[in-house]
Amino acid sequence: MSDYLSGNNPGSVQSEHEEHVHRDDMSSKIGMWLFLLTEVLLFGGLFLLYMAYRVKYTGNFHDAALELNMKIGTFNTLILITSSLTMALSIAAMQRARKGLSIFLLVSTQALGIFFLINKFFEWSAKFHHGLYPGSETLLNRPKGEYIFFGMYYAMTGLHALHVIAGLTLLTFMLVFIIRNKVNPDNYIRLENSGLYWHLVDLIWIFLFPLFYLMR
Amino acid sequence: MENADTASYVDFYHAEGKHKGILSWLLTTDHKRIGLMYMCSMMTFMLIGMTLGVLMKIEMLTPGKTIVSAQTYNAMFTLHGLIMIFLFIIPGLPAIFGNFMLPLQIGARDVAFPRLNLLSWYFYMTGGIFAILSLFLRGGPIDTGWTFYIPYSIRTGTDVILPLLAAFILGFSSIITGINFVTTIHRMRAPGMGFFKMPLFVWSLYATAWIQIIATPIIGITIILVIIERLFQMGIFDPALGGDPLLFQHLFWIYSHPAVYIMILPAMGAVSEIIPTFAKRTIFGYKAIAYSSLAIAFIGYFVWAHHMFTSGISETSRFIFSLLTFLVAIPSGVKVFNWVATLYKGSITPGVPLLFVMLFVFLFSIGGLTGLVLGSLATNAHLHDTYFVVAHFHYVMFGGTVMIFFGALHYWFPKMFGKMYNEKIAKWTIPVIFVGFNMLYFTMFILGYEGMPRRYWDYLPKYQTLHVISTVGSWILVTGIIIMLVNLINGLRKGPKAPMNPWGGKTLEWTVPSPPPVYNFEEIPVITHGPYYYGGEEEK
Ligand code: HEM
Ligand SMILES: [Cu+2]
Numbered sequence: 001m002s003d004y005l006s007g008n009n010p011g012s013v014q015s016e017h018e019e020h021v022h023r024d025d026m027s028s029k030i031g032m033w034l035f036l037l038t039e040v041l042l043f044g045g046l047f048l049l050y051m052a053y054r055v056k057y058t059g060n061f062h063d064a065a066l067e068l069n070m071k072i073g074t075f076n077t078l079i080l081i082t083s084s085l086t087m088a089l090s091i092a093a094m095q096r097a098r099k100g101l102s103i104f105l106l107v108s109t110q111a112l113g114i115f116f117l118i119n120k121f122f123e124w125s126a127k128f129h130h131g132l133y134p135g136s137e138t139l140l141n142r143p144k145g146e147y148i149f150f151g152m153y154y155a156m157t158g159l160h161a162l163h164v165i166a167g168l169t170l171l172t173f174m175l176v177f178i179i180r181n182k183v184n185p186d187n188y189i190r191l192e193n194s195g196l197y198w199h200l201v202d203l204i205w206i207f208l209f210p211l212f213y214l215m216r
Numbered sequence: 217m218e219n220a221d222t223a224s225y226v227d228f229y230h231a232e233g234k235h236k237g238i239l240s241w242l243l244t245t246d247h248k249r250i251g252l253m254y255m256c257s258m259m260t261f262m263l264i265g266m267t268l269g270v271l272m273k274i275e276m277l278t279p280g281k282t283i284v285s286a287q288t289y290n291a292m293f294t295l296h297g298l299i300m301i302f303l304f305i306i307p308g309l310p311a312i313f314g315n316f317m318l319p320l321q322i323g324a325r326d327v328a329f330p331r332l333n334l335l336s337w338y339f340y341m342t343g344g345i346f347a348i349l350s351l352f353l354r355g356g357p358i359d360t361g362w363t364f365y366i367p368y369s370i371r372t373g374t375d376v377i378l379p380l381l382a383a384f385i386l387g388f389s390s391i392i393t394g395i396n397f398v399t400t401i402h403r404m405r406a407p408g409m410g411f412f413k414m415p416l417f418v419w420s421l422y423a424t425a426w427i428q429i430i431a432t433p434i435i436g437i438t439i440i441l442v443i444i445e446r447l448f449q450m451g452i453f454d455p456a457l458g459g460d461p462l463l464f465q466h467l468f469w470i471y472s473h474p475a476v477y478i479m480i481l482p483a484m485g486a487v488s489e490i491i492p493t494f495a496k497r498t499i500f501g502y503k504a505i506a507y508s509s510l511a512i513a514f515i516g517y518f519v520w521a522h523h524m525f526t527s528g529i530s531e532t533s534r535f536i537f538s539l540l541t542f543l544v545a546i547p548s549g550v551k552v553f554n555w556v557a558t559l560y561k562g563s564i565t566p567g568v569p570l571l572f573v574m575l576f577v578f579l580f581s582i583g584g585l586t587g588l589v590l591g592s593l594a595t596n597a598h599l600h601d602t603y604f605v606v607a608h609f610h611y612v613m614f615g616g617t618v619m620i621f622f623g624a625l626h627y628w629f630p631k632m633f634g635k636m637y638n639e640k641i642a643k644w645t646i647p648v649i650f651v652g653f654n655m656l657y658f659t660m661f662i663l664g665y666e667g668m669p670r671r672y673w674d675y676l677p678k679y680q681t682l683h684v685i686s687t688v689g690s691w692i693l694v695t696g697i698i699i700m701l702v703n704l705i706n707g708l709r710k711g712p713k714a715p716m717n718p719w720g721g722k723t724l725e726w727t728v729p730s731p732p733p734v735y736n737f738e739e740i741p742v743i744t745h746g747p748y749y750y751g752g753e754e755e756k
Contacts, residue, residue: 037430045434049463148452152452155452
């Protein structure tokens, strides 16, 4: 067992008698990673379904994928990757005690996240416009595999978009914390953990993108 | 303060906190208070669930209508299942005794994330309230059975979304507890307590917490998909739109089978605490028991499709899943043999908790062995969805987990409340429970074997005798449980003060006063021996 994961380390020293909630950054990190694991598994269920249906309806999936807008998809991928970069830089700036820069980079991350959602919005509305949404006349007349494809598409990108929104909310909290110096160069574990979450959201998209847009 | 005998110490009930009165509970981050809040809410749900069970049995007294309509019966077994599974037995031991005892047993002052701990209780309550609320909403109480099988769950007119949401939120609560416990066990053990010096209850909580983390998200996503299927016709599971309902069953059981180990492992952990204490002897095969918890958690992940033998999966997968199912019996057997070996040549005191353990071993063995009957392909085809299954899972969950829940309650009661209950009365409830339980459920094995299907409101007259015996059994059982609870409540109100260590236990919770002070330990102990050290040489 590595030193981090076993007891008998600074983390298990609980000397603060009056302070009930003691601080242990390693615990926070372990907690966050475990939480990320649950998120991966949450999406894992969807990936499993995608796989099963792709095998069952290979041809239909191929046809339906042609209707997705690869340009927007690629663009959005770039946006999210960049936002991961600004996120990481924001943490690095905080470590080097450059509060202003850290705030700037954090806000850039958020701006990119919002940009992603706006694109998503236009992408979805275009699909709706063409009648490509669950329960629509158009889709009901298509082969079943295409129906499922769009079902999966909305479920997976929709859940992902919800995660982007959750991430943005989290980052807003961090912004407030930084401004109020609750997150500071000596104690920035919360910013780091939010960063981890943001990277995960990014990472999930990196898998969604080829599955829906590129595999045609 | 009121504790006159030990002037230097204030127990956690009387300690001055930031808040007073009811808020000192609702806003607490003390793991002990949170454990007790879980206890109150969970016992309430348990009693509601049992009431529903007894009403169902009364309905089964005669063929056709006895007291309720068929639709009401459907709603009753669904709600009974939902409450018992999601609100009682899954959070069960970890949320109550885990919260209360885990920090004490590893020599810590609290869990790693005390505030998240409180949050998980609020999630739990929200889930519970949603489940109850759904009864009174448009559409009426859900009637799908606790398994929410597709396609019925997307076709039925009853209100499915709210109970599903409830299950989702409860899952979230369960995940938070799991993350909290894993982190706590890794980071907060007292100096000197390596992994193999941890009490076995802690080991079982550790294995359980991992299942909670790894399995629960799968039911989460499944529930979300059923909800959006109902709202937007996504087609993902709906066969009419090209979806595959079998995939729903897979996802559902990928969670729900491991969930049965969430239910039973902590109970097995508690057994491993009670037995050494009452045999005055260190546990036999400590490591084997610890590893078997992990093995059960691991293998338990790969057996889910044994719930789907008759659903139309391939011959190969049936064969493999049947084989894997049998494998789970091995680590379970390892535990039972080690327990028995611990008792052998021990100086046994037949205290109330140990008697509950005996009850557990007997009932759980029947449950486990009939599990093998169901795990075999040929017999499964005959017994699937009959009362045999109902009997089997009640023996396992009720006879297994819930009996140890009662046992743990009697074991840790003095520590939690600082009071003693009347042991004589407690002992007498056990034979009552034993008789009632077996009348109630053993008959169901026979009913199922003879072909009585589960979830039926009506039946052929030839089944009536057994149903009547079973119903009378349910009355006896519930009488026993009520006497047991009243005895505990009396102990709470006017029982004598409990000493620090009434049973002579060796784990750390017995080294602090009863009830413990807010910060548990005046000084964090340093661990030099294994958890069940009764002197002599130690197994390495
Ligand atoms: C007084 C105690 C209890 C009685 C009288 C009782 C009785 C029953 C009855 C009559 C059924 C329905 C059988 C059918 O028609 O298919 C049932 C189902 C069930 N019971 Fe119990 N039960 C009791 C306690 C418990 C406990 C403690 C648990 C779990 C910890 C439990 C879990 C379940 C589950 C999961 C179902 C299946 C529900 C479904 O089919 O969806 N029961 N019980
Ligand atoms: Cu199973």
